[in-house]
Amino acid sequence: MKLVMAVIKPFKLDEVREALTPLGVQGLTVTEVKGFGRQKGQTEIYRGAEYHVSFLPKVKIEVTVPDELADAVVEAIATTARTGKIGDGKIFVLDVERALRIRTGETDGSAL
Amino acid sequence: MKLVMAVIKPFKLDEVREALTPLGVQGLTVTEVKGFGRQKGQTEIYRGAEYHVSFLPKVKIEVTVPDELADAVVEAIATTARTGKIGDGKIFVLDVERALRIRTGETDGSAL
Amino acid sequence: MKLVMAVIKPFKLDEVREALTPLGVQGLTVTEVKGFGRQKGQTEIYRGAEYHVSFLPKVKIEVTVPDELADAVVEAIATTARTGKIGDGKIFVLDVERALRIRTGETDGSAL
Amino acid sequence: MTGKDLTTVKRIFARCGLAAATLMLAAMPAMAEDAKVDTGDAAWMLTSTALVLMMTVPGVALFYAGMVRKKNVLATMMQSFFITALVTVIWMVAGYSIAFGEGGTYSAYVGDFSKVLLSGLSENWDKPFTLGTGDGAVAFTIPESVFLMFQMTFAIITAALITGAVADRMKFSALVMFVTLWSLLVYSPIAHWVWHPNGWLFGLGALDFAGGTVVHINAGVAGLVAAIVLGKRVGYGTENMAPFNLGLAVIGASLLWVGWFGFNAGSAGSSGGGRAGMAMLVTQIAAGGAVLSWTFAEWMIKGKPSVLGAISGAVAGLVAITPAAGFVLPGAALIIGLVAGLAGLWGATALKHALGYDDSLDAFGVHGICGIVGALLVGFLSYGPLSATTAAPDGSPGGMEQFIKQCIAVGATIVFTAVATFIILKITDVVIGLRVSEEEEREGLDVTMHGERIN
């Protein structure tokens, strides 16, 4: 199995999730994160104290899928999350050795 | 070493942590996440605007352990976090190549 | 590529980020997490109800880098984030199989 | 001022805001040089002024900020807060004069510049104030400074209410320009029509105790026009626009409720007699009734009674009772409240969806609709003795005749504000541009307009 970890723009989340369902993805986990990258942040000024906030709000999606699905999932996320503007985010794929569904104890493929 | 990444129901967190200590787990990292899965979310309605919130609050535990401890840790989490009701969550195991304790510079096994 | 995942003290974040830029790191992702470890938490008491809060606020940095940069990055984080006091945190390195920049579709090395 | 003049005053004045003053006249010595401020009336009007200011800051600021997404929370608060300052200065410079100046040839429609920069206030500053001159004069037991401060807080909140319709997408600079023009060219004239003895709606005998037309219909319709001109928010209907922190909205609605006692009972112009007390009581009852009807209706229709529904219901009831507060009995207030709760729910859901505009926080759906409901219902439900005077012992009992006057007042307000607001928006659009860029909207106004964010 593969863990597909994608960092995307927050407003794309719902769209991405909807794009994954038809592929057979039944679950995923989302985290609010802050991203630093080429996309410039904003300068905030509080009574003369300037803070360049280089961190921008992003959303991280983690979804574990069977090996054979990984490419399709990456593709789907990439297509849906793309706006073409800087800061669209990244997708990383990691190998997962084991998976387990807590409720049933099912493992690996059937745990997803 | 293995990174055990578990997504569980928030109220199970304390119990799970307590179950890991006897196994020799001395540290772990917790993130508030939102989960999408078989468990149905709630519909929220704000003045007629309906939002089906498919994301439910979950807690993600990340704990790196020596290879030989991985199975016991997975087992302990699975047992403690189980309620038998839908939405109990998942456990994934990933391989960790290196570990380092920042304070001392110790690495790998002794870093955990 | 490697995913370097570091859990550090929150006030060290800016310093760490600045230490990575000279190495050629152009992006990273940050999550607010809670850490449990050797560092003792605080006891909170609300009208007689005592809660030992074993979880302390930490920050998790995730940065994917080319294999050859991994050691330097780990080193840089370790040096900058070190205060020498308990609770400085950990660094884990995981293998990343694929990377993709959503905006351009670039992959792997050039996606970072 | 002769006895007959006084009688005329009483007859006319009893029909509109600050009406209780007339009841005092009977009891007062002739309006001689040595008239004194009534310390009790002054105490209540000073208090009411503080309460009405609290309705805007932090009331409206929180009510609205609690309903937007995280990225726009501060910008939304900023709109109400800045408007408070802006309209304060506008009112002092010219707004008060346009609203409450005597006026010349067109004195039925607009005041004049005689009170620009509050000129004239340094005389008689410690004496009771008489609004207007000659036959139409209305005598108060409080000084002009208090009268004009109380009125200022109404001018402020009216402008602030509009921001609910344009939340999340209007440029701050455009808002500043728009409010400046709107306050002078729309608010002040309508206030003159309704509350100055020379005003044509005042003369007509339309009932508007505390601002159903001037404040709520006015703000609601202006908001509707602005929402339509600006267009929908990016992602409207597809993205999740759930409120970030309804807790703020609950605080805001609560302070609106409390402050509304100043708004309505303060519009009695006096603490004495019984009008302030009755106004406060019916205000409370209407608010309570509307919370119940909105909540129970939503419970039946949607399956759950929501907090947002309850607080919206409170505002709906408070809006609807505003034009009626000094004129109706508790039973009528309960009816107004129950109807307003249902009307507001309809306005903020069915109507909005049917017509398809994006009135972000339902400035029109709640203030516009319920303002109209209240202004019309008081035509039937007003209780004579409450507005009675020695000259007109029957007061203005509800009935078809009164209802028609109400329709005229409501209609005139809607048409004038709609047209004038549209023109001002178009001018502002040409000069500054009304709307932020799509990217700024996505990123949120907090950071893009004001360089700040909440964490």
Next chain:
Amino acid sequence: MTGKDLTTVKRIFARCGLAAATLMLAAMPAMAEDAKVDTGDAAWMLTSTALVLMMTVPGVALFYAGMVRKKNVLATMMQSFFITALVTVIWMVAGYSIAFGEGGTYSAYVGDFSKVLLSGLSENWDKPFTLGTGDGAVAFTIPESVFLMFQMTFAIITAALITGAVADRMKFSALVMFVTLWSLLVYSPIAHWVWHPNGWLFGLGALDFAGGTVVHINAGVAGLVAAIVLGKRVGYGTENMAPFNLGLAVIGASLLWVGWFGFNAGSAGSSGGGRAGMAMLVTQIAAGGAVLSWTFAEWMIKGKPSVLGAISGAVAGLVAITPAAGFVLPGAALIIGLVAGLAGLWGATALKHALGYDDSLDAFGVHGICGIVGALLVGFLSYGPLSATTAAPDGSPGGMEQFIKQCIAVGATIVFTAVATFIILKITDVVIGLRVSEEEEREGLDVTMHGERIN
């Protein structure tokens, strides 16, 4: 009303809430047809009413919401907000009549239906109000509308306070039913006992200036019973139930403190004389004293002075001074405050843990315990001249005799409210079911009861 009657009124009335009215009597012309509302007294009572409303929304709403977990924040606010509306309508429909109607055969225990739907209010709406008739009549300088609105805000807050005991686990529908019955069958009768001239505790001469028994002991004991009947929260004692956002609780406690000036100084019924001023002063001193004693005690015992301790101390002191506010001197107020801080700390920690019930937000621990402390202490500490009248120049000086009366009042309130609350809860349980399912409780009431959440 003869001179002797008036004297009787003064003697009796001086012992209870709104007592200052009697001081005015001496200065007033005979209660003739043409009596006028005192504009200053009316101004203060209108203001006080607004302040007491602010105590519930947003006061109690925030105080309680700040202490619960994130998933229940909105639901907790909703309880206070909705109760405000609900009790408003209940009070108007029948509650006021049951509390302040003359009553028939059992007039010592309960009013009648003569004021249902506030009937009768349309007459004399602009005249000062006299409560009761004949010998026992009590004359005010304000109209009935103001009197009944002020009293309404007390009925509201009492019901809202109970919700602290049942937070996090009571069905919203059950709460609506419970409050409806409780307000009519428990609150209104007790208010009649204590504040209506016909009431048996009024006649007994028990001192309760602003609601120690009627409001605080009543709500506290009702809360205790409800907490026991509902049972503990899931996870109580094992899971972390730390408050999500104590900042909200600080705002709530602050507004309670400010609003309490209306509660206590408003209970003087008048701004004149000196009773309102003394009541406000001793209110402040008791609150300050209780913050200090709670905080320092906690600091010594637990090692740290907590914010929750400080704000709880303020409420404890305010509760305890409530029955005493118009009757004690500053020194006594300081004593009451210092004792209340310690008593509240004991009630919210040691007592609760010893007895093992789960009074989620310490409605009993703070309001019940400190209400009892204050109601008993005033028996010893009351200063004669403050409650003196021409008929009874010594007033009610503290002493054993007065203390016994206080014990009777406290005991009667506890027993009645405990039994009646229990019965009402059981009925509600049968009809609707009191408690949410365990799953709903886990997920939180915000989403399961109201379909909303804060982010």
Next chain:
Amino acid sequence: MTGKDLTTVKRIFARCGLAAATLMLAAMPAMAEDAKVDTGDAAWMLTSTALVLMMTVPGVALFYAGMVRKKNVLATMMQSFFITALVTVIWMVAGYSIAFGEGGTYSAYVGDFSKVLLSGLSENWDKPFTLGTGDGAVAFTIPESVFLMFQMTFAIITAALITGAVADRMKFSALVMFVTLWSLLVYSPIAHWVWHPNGWLFGLGALDFAGGTVVHINAGVAGLVAAIVLGKRVGYGTENMAPFNLGLAVIGASLLWVGWFGFNAGSAGSSGGGRAGMAMLVTQIAAGGAVLSWTFAEWMIKGKPSVLGAISGAVAGLVAITPAAGFVLPGAALIIGLVAGLAGLWGATALKHALGYDDSLDAFGVHGICGIVGALLVGFLSYGPLSATTAAPDGSPGGMEQFIKQCIAVGATIVFTAVATFIILKITDVVIGLRVSEEEEREGLDVTMHGERIN
């Protein structure tokens, strides 16, 4: 008291806070035994007291808490909340006596212990209060309880304002000790100088309507000294210290604004005449003007109009108008407001950075600087008739003579408070230690000082 005495009173008293009382004198019957409290004046002063308390809790508590980092939010609230209780008790025990006791040999500089524990209050508690004796006596229409409660709220807020300068790094225990000493040894004496008829600044004829020197310059300078003595926050200038939740600060600033009506218009001592009304009006105008000037200046300089700028501007304007509120006309108020907005912006940015101290939340930059601006400007801008009396029909018109008196008052306040604050801090440092450890500071005061946190 003879007619001539009264005249003297009027001449002197018209120059300082609570001045309107003198206007009442003319209209009042001789100060006979049977003088009565004016219900209207009492109503307004009771209300004003509640409003000023609201300025500290929750006003200052939220204003400051909204500007700190997450880890210090509760601790910051705690400081204002606890100080409210602490100063209440201090004031009751001795502070009031030191400030408003007649004083002995040094009666120009300090009161005496005659009113310790408010002794004497139990007599004449229901009669109007006369401050001072003999020639200098000042007669009020309200009882002493109300006078001293109103003054107490000023003592409270002054101490609370200082905490803005030491936020994020002062030990709670040290703060408790510091405030105790400071309130007794610095606040009370300065209040005596300025507001007691025996005080030397009162005698000098320096104008300070509502506390420009006593409250704002005093707190600002004390804060500056404390910020310097404590040293900079760890990470100041390098780490991100952005406010956690400016939304809280907006609520705080709004309640400060509303409450300031009690502060300034309450300082008229009466609702009658026209001074309270004028004071409220100019307060509003100055606040509005300062919001505009701060915001527009920031917009031009930094490119964006910030919310923090707008709310800081409001406070700047309110501070600056404080010494002037009862003495200037609207036009002058607008000038004061516009200048104050710029001065505050300069004080909180350029000045602070130039001098390099870390006044965390700009207690000096805003309160100190704008207090000075207002206190000096009123020297030129005061309008004679507003402070006129029968004895001095010209009042205190602005001019060089008056300006010099203002300079003396400002200078004396600055020097005394700077020196005395420094000494008290050093003593506290020796006894307790002023500052938390670096580790505690890093972890945040919420958890380390109070064992709590917001989530």
